[in-house]
Amino acid sequence: MKKKPVSIRNIADELKISVTTVSFVLNGKAKEKHISKELTKKVLDYAKLINYKPNQIAQSLRTGKSKILVFMVEDISNNFFAKLARIFEDIAYDKGYKVIFCSNENDDEKSNELITLFNFRQVDGFVIVPSPGIKDTIENLIKDNIPVVLLDRFFDGLDCNSVVIDNEKASFDATQHLIDNQFKNIGFVTIAPDQSQMEGRLSGYIKAIDENGLKPHTLEIPYDQVYKGKGKELVRKFFEEEKDLDAVFFATNYLTQTGLEIFKENNPSLINDLGIISFDDNDMYKIYSPTITSVSQPLNDISTKLMEIMLPLLKKKDVTETTHKVMVNAELIIRQSSLSK
Amino acid sequence: MKKKPVSIRNIADELKISVTTVSFVLNGKAKEKHISKELTKKVLDYAKLINYKPNQIAQSLRTGKSKILVFMVEDISNNFFAKLARIFEDIAYDKGYKVIFCSNENDDEKSNELITLFNFRQVDGFVIVPSPGIKDTIENLIKDNIPVVLLDRFFDGLDCNSVVIDNEKASFDATQHLIDNQFKNIGFVTIAPDQSQMEGRLSGYIKAIDENGLKPHTLEIPYDQVYKGKGKELVRKFFEEEKDLDAVFFATNYLTQTGLEIFKENNPSLINDLGIISFDDNDMYKIYSPTITSVSQPLNDISTKLMEIMLPLLKKKDVTETTHKVMVNAELIIRQSSLSK
DNA sequence: TTGTTTTACTAAAACGTTTTAGTATGTTTG
DNA sequence: CAAACATACTAAAACGTTTTAGTAAAACAA
Numbered sequence: 046m047k048k049k050p051v052s053i054r055n056i057a058d059e060l061k062i063s064v065t066t067v068s069f070v071l072n073g074k075a076k077e078k079h080i081s082k083e084l085t086k087k088v089l090d091y092a093k094l095i096n097y098k099p100n101q102i103a104q105s106l107r108t109g110k111s112k113i114l115v116f117m118v119e120d121i122s123n124n125f126f127a128k129l130a131r132i133f134e135d136i137a138y139d140k141g142y143k144v145i146f147c148s149n150e151n152d153d154e155k156s157n158e159l160i161t162l163f164n165f166r167q168v169d170g171f172v173i174v175p176s177p178g179i180k181d182t183i184e185n186l187i188k189d190n191i192p193v194v195l196l197d198r199f200f201d202g203l204d205c206n207s208v209v210i211d212n213e214k215a216s217f218d219a220t221q222h223l224i225d226n227q228f229k230n231i232g233f234v235t236i237a238p239d240q241s242q243m244e245g246r247l248s249g250y251i252k253a254i255d256e257n258g259l260k261p262h263t264l265e266i267p268y269d270q271v272y273k274g275k276g277k278e279l280v281r282k283f284f285e286e287e288k289d290l291d292a293v294f295f296a297t298n299y300l301t302q303t304g305l306e307i308f309k310e311n312n313p314s315l316i317n318d319l320g321i322i323s324f325d326d327n328d329m330y331k332i333y334s335p336t337i338t339s340v341s342q343p344l345n346d347i348s349t350k351l352m353e354i355m356l357p358l359l360k361k362k363d364v365t366e367t368t369h370k371v372m373v374n375a376e377l378i379i380r381q382s383s384l385s386k
Numbered sequence: 387m388k389k390k391p392v393s394i395r396n397i398a399d400e401l402k403i404s405v406t407t408v409s410f411v412l413n414g415k416a417k418e419k420h421i422s423k424e425l426t427k428k429v430l431d432y433a434k435l436i437n438y439k440p441n442q443i444a445q446s447l448r449t450g451k452s453k454i455l456v457f458m459v460e461d462i463s464n465n466f467f468a469k470l471a472r473i474f475e476d477i478a479y480d481k482g483y484k485v486i487f488c489s490n491e492n493d494d495e496k497s498n499e500l501i502t503l504f505n506f507r508q509v510d511g512f513v514i515v516p517s518p519g520i521k522d523t524i525e526n527l528i529k530d531n532i533p534v535v536l537l538d539r540f541f542d543g544l545d546c547n548s549v550v551i552d553n554e555k556a557s558f559d560a561t562q563h564l565i566d567n568q569f570k571n572i573g574f575v576t577i578a579p580d581q582s583q584m585e586g587r588l589s590g591y592i593k594a595i596d597e598n599g600l601k602p603h604t605l606e607i608p609y610d611q612v613y614k615g616k617g618k619e620l621v622r623k624f625f626e627e628e629k630d631l632d633a634v635f636f637a638t639n640y641l642t643q644t645g646l647e648i649f650k651e652n653n654p655s656l657i658n659d660l661g662i663i664s665f666d667d668n669d670m671y672k673i674y675s676p677t678i679t680s681v682s683q684p685l686n687d688i689s690t691k692l693m694e695i696m697l698p699l700l701k702k703k704d705v706t707e708t709t710h711k712v713m714v715n716a717e718l719i720i721r722q723s724s725l726s727k
Numbered sequence: 728t729t730g731t732t733t734t735a736c737t738a739a740a741a742c743g744t745t746t747t748a749g750t751a752t753g754t755t756t757g
Numbered sequence: 758c759a760a761a762c763a764t765a766c767t768a769a770a771a772c773g774t775t776t777t778a779g780t781a782a783a784a785c786a787a
Contacts, residue, residue: 050506052772052773052774053773053774054773062736062737063736063737063738064737064773064774064775065736065737065738065739065775065776066735066736066737068774068775068776069736069775069776072775078735078736079733079734079735079736080734080735080736081734081735081736084735084736098506099773099774100447100508100772100773100774101506101507101508101774102443102446102447102452102507102508102772102773102774103447103742103772103773103774103775104773104774104775105443105742105774106441106443106444106447106741106742106743106744106772106773106774107741107742107773107774107775107776108742108774108775109742111443120472121468121471121472121475121487122465122468122469122471122472123468124463124465124468127462127463127464127465127468128463130462130463130487131461131462131463131489134462134487134488134489135489138488138503143486143504143507144486144487145484145485145486146462146471146475146485146487147475147479148472148475148476162479165391165439165442166442166443166484167441167442167443302669302670302673305673306672306673309673309675309677313675316675327670328643329643329668329670329674331647332643332646332647332650333670333674334650334654334657334675336650393742393743393744394743394744395743395744403766403767404766404767404768405743405744405745405767406745406746406766406767406768406769407765407766407767409744409745409746410745410746410766413745419765419766420763420764420765420766421764421765421766422764422765422766425765425766440743440744441742441743441744443742443743443744444742444743444744444745444772445743445744445745446744446772447742447743447744447771447772447773447774448743448744448745448746448771448772449744449745449772450772728787729786729787730785730786730787731784731785731786731787732783732784732785732786733782733783733784733785734781734782734783734784735780735781735782735783736779736780736781736782737778737779737780737781738777738778738779738780739776739777739778739779740775740776740777740778741774741775741776741777742773742774742775743772744771744772745770745771745772746769746770746771747768747769747770747771748767748768748769748770749766749767749768749769750765750766750767750768751764751765751766751767752763752764752765752766753762753763753764753765754761754762754763754764755760755761755762755763756759756760756761756762757758757759757760757761
């Protein structure tokens with residue numbers, strides 16, 4: 046049966062001193078509170094001896110801090126988010142925080158539900174990949190003085206910490222790279238830009254196309270159709286109609302997979318004949334035939350930045366004092382699929 | 387600034403009754419404790435009106451239950467585990483539990499550290515993909531009456547709940563499928579079987595090979611070499627030496643990727659000439675050229691089973707009463723790579 | 728000497744619940 | 758008509774911490 050864990054009381058009783066003294070010592074306030082060197086040592090030694098660990102829940106109740114962070118993404122089983130989560134987890138544990146992951150499926154209702162749930166369960170801070178319609182919820186969190194860092198996306202006109210990549214630049218560079226490789230009719234397959242990161246990706250593409258005097262060919266798929274098979278049909282139709290495309294830039298990993306699937310089904314030679322770039326890397330791209338060029342987000346940088354912003358917020362009285370909006374650069378990993386044919 | 391959340395006290399004061407009564411009502415013990423219908427309704431209505439949510443931490447301190455489960459896997463950013471986690475998360479939230487995910491990197495020290503950390507922070511239950519040397523730690527958890535369900539692997543001679551797939555059968559079937567497709571010299575690339583699931587995969591392969599009077603060709607890579615580039619060289623050497631292989635069965639997703647990488651670098655035609663099967667599916671396998679046959683683990687079944695075992699344990703006084711060892715069947719997804727050439 | 732400061736330590740409240748052990752009525756029962 | 762029981766409610770302890778507001782003695786200053 047479960048033996049009761051040792052408490053501060055046990056230490057106090059054993060050493061015939063008060064719990065107050067023990068608490069002071071264990072919290073490193075010995076000097077400040079004028080606890081003698083000898084007693085301090087005695088407490089520390091005994092605590093170690095009996096392997097005392099504070100009851101985190103009692104601490105939380107008293108201090109109002111849970112040492113738990115929430116990392117809410119669109120889908121934790123998505124490679125990009127899973128990798129980010131993994132790195133964030135490591136840093137967090139290192140700093141004494143536990144992390145609860147959850148997936149909002151880019152759905153406003155689910156997002157709100159989860160945020161409410163956790164907020165009431167006294168979570169210390171949130172990292173959130175926001176669904177399009179939760180600007181108000183986020184604003185309320187900030188008003189309630191709860192640390193929030195947005196990830197991957199942000200809201201125009203909302204003063205909130207965020208870490209995003211420079212989507213426009215990344216997209217511009219990728220498109221320009223295709224142009225530099227003699228591609229002239231470059232298609233862009235994306236999802237409807239009600240998410241800020243998608244907006245940047247589209248505008249980067251358009252900018253490169255415009256600057257080079259080319260004609261844009263874009264397909265924007267409504268988000269709700271993407272994950273319902275319907276998206277695939279739209280992509281298929283796009284390629285059937287735009288016969289003269291010589292390259293295509295997919296704005297997300299998932300769209301690339303859909304595209305490749307269609308090529309495989311309808312017109313396998315396209316895989317080799319078209320110039321192809323995918324936003325977001327995938328372990329398999331480097332072993333595909335041809336190997337696939339991708340825009341790779343710097344996962345380590347992103348997670349590190351997230352923590353760098355989050356940690357000071359957790360100490361602060363007022364989270365609105367200063368907000369940090371960090372933009373990191375993505376890397377274009379050039380492989381066979383984007384080189385001039 | 388953060389407004390103080392409403393407490394049971396606020397309700398009691400407002401209605402001029404005791405906190406006890408409020409607590410009884412809110413916990414559904416109104417009848418049992420003879421609280422009148424009218425008062426019960428009044429409490430419920432007012433609680434709803436002011437949007438009362440219990441302070442989970444205070445509840446935890448009092449009841450000793452945190453409503454938190456730990457889901458510890460080898461690497462949460464690994465596709466297989468991420469997908470499992472995603473499903474488990476959904477079920478858990480539905481049952482009122484939060485889930486903390488963590489990665490032990492198949493390392494005993496890290497596993498022990500994490501288990502100790504969470505155990506002392508009063509987690510209600512553990513789902514664990516155990517690293518090879520933590521049998522004792524698991525045993526101690528069980529002795530302490532803490533719910534544990536092992537996932538993917540188990541320990542011989544330890545009576546502990548577990549959910550695993552029938553690796554031997556899955557491996558046997560996959561090998562037999564290759565044999566049925568006229569392959570005669572089937573290689574098996576695996577990691578050293580100090581993990582139970584790897585043992586089953588090897589023995590299934592051997593059994594099929596033996597039953598068909600063929601000769602085994604196995605490569606066993608020590609676990610610690612797999613993730614250090616060294617593994618790749620061992621695989622490369624294997625294929626250079628075993629010139630007469632006509633098929634290969636990779637025992638994990640990661641090994642498949644390594645293998646494909648080597649084929650691509652050294653001998654691209656092999657990808658089409660060899661029969662290939664991979665343990666664990668990958669979204670990209672169905673759009674690879676050729677499409678790749680895989681042994682796919684039933685993620686939904688596994689997560690559901692995990693919860694089915696975990697939930698009753700969380701209610702029980704004594705977790706050792708009965709142990710459930712569940713074995714689920716994997717599915718062979720047949721694609722081009724394993725069909726007779 | 729007396730008053731002030733410093734040192735060394737502690738009692739008790741507080742965090743927000745749940746639960747035990749009541750009390751004070753009203754209602755049956757023998 | 759008293760004893761037993763049922764109903765409707767509550768005071769206070771408990772969970773394990775942290776922290777406020779102390780006390781008592783020793784050291785120092787005048």
